[in-house]
Amino acid sequence: QQQVKQSPQSLIVQKGGISIINCAYENTAFDYFPWYQQFPGKGPALLIAIRPDVSEKKEGRFTISFNKSAKQFSLHIMDSQPGDSATYFCAASMRGSNYKLTFGKGTLLTVNP
């Protein structure tokens, strides 16, 4: 059972455009929702994270939108740059499980110059 569903699988955006990646979760006990960026051959790096008590969080060009009633959250990358080309993973975790992360399947983002 896939607890975190991520879409799209791949995304191509022009430089300067907005990249949007969506995730949906099933377990209402999740209380922490991070996004990770991974470059080929490297480990994931935390990009931005949100908790369910807020509906939006912005850090620079990256924004998480969170809809608790719909059990959905999304990553928006404004003014996308070729250097943003990477694989992005959403994830979710909850207290009482060692905070282990449940990952989405990932989105390969390509930003064309």
Add this chain to the structure above:
Amino acid sequence: GAVVSQHPSWVICKSGTSVKIECRSLDFQATTMFWYRQFPKQSLMLMATSNEGSKATYEQGVEKDKFLINHASLTLSTLTVTSAHPEDSSFYICSTRSQGMNTEAFFGQGTRLTVV
């Protein structure tokens, strides 16, 4: 963010041999460590969770006798792939978190294992 050092970054070994991968937290005490496996173009699959000084908890379907995890100190965890076979070839990644911090997880740079 915290620094997690994973070593080696890549290794090639012969079938039947064992390989040890180290994961070190360099600037905080990692009470919990996670080991993941990632196949090309796929997501991270959690293999096991270890807490310092106790036995690791393995996810369903992961052979504990094949993937030995030791978390003997607050700064070091090791994953040993025993009697490796070509199907064990994969990208292995460790992750740590501390009870003293928020729930943010820090990842190592990963180890590319190729079994020939």
